[in-house]
Amino acid sequence: MADIEKNAGQEAVEKKAKKAAAKADSNKSGSKGKKETKEKKGFFSRIAGWFKDLKKEFKKVVWPDRKKVFNNTLVVLAVVIIGSVVVGLIDTGLLKLMQFLMGLSN
Structure with a gap:
């Protein structure tokens, strides 16, 4: 075995x-x-090949419709505005805290 x-x-x-x-x-x-x-290709033929490949890739892209772009834009703007407000509040709070601590030291 x-x-x-x-x-x-x-x-x-x-x-x-x-x-x-x-x-x-x-x-x-x-x-x-x-x-x-x-065989090694010339400079301009390589550039032309690159643009041909680029064109093929752009044909493969699935572009979003107008409604989806609009909705995504609104989401981005909302997140930026909310983030700005939050950072502003934190900044103001830390400024007040530093002023309070500096006032205690005087």
Whole structure:
């Protein structure tokens, strides 16, 4: 029984080693093939390619409708106003506290 488990363990190790070797070989050959077949593009052709890719990406974007933009704008404005009021109140409270403490020291 122990021999069977030992053989199974050795077979698993051998399979992993073969897979790792095959993967390393494919990575080496794949990178060479890309370098050999791919020629270097010129500056302007790379820029043109970048704009083509940009155009493709903009087609994939799902733009929100007018109502959603309006609602999101209202939410942002409300949060900014509420945050400003809270920070202002904290600032005023700390100012009064400092004036009170400075008055005690005199």
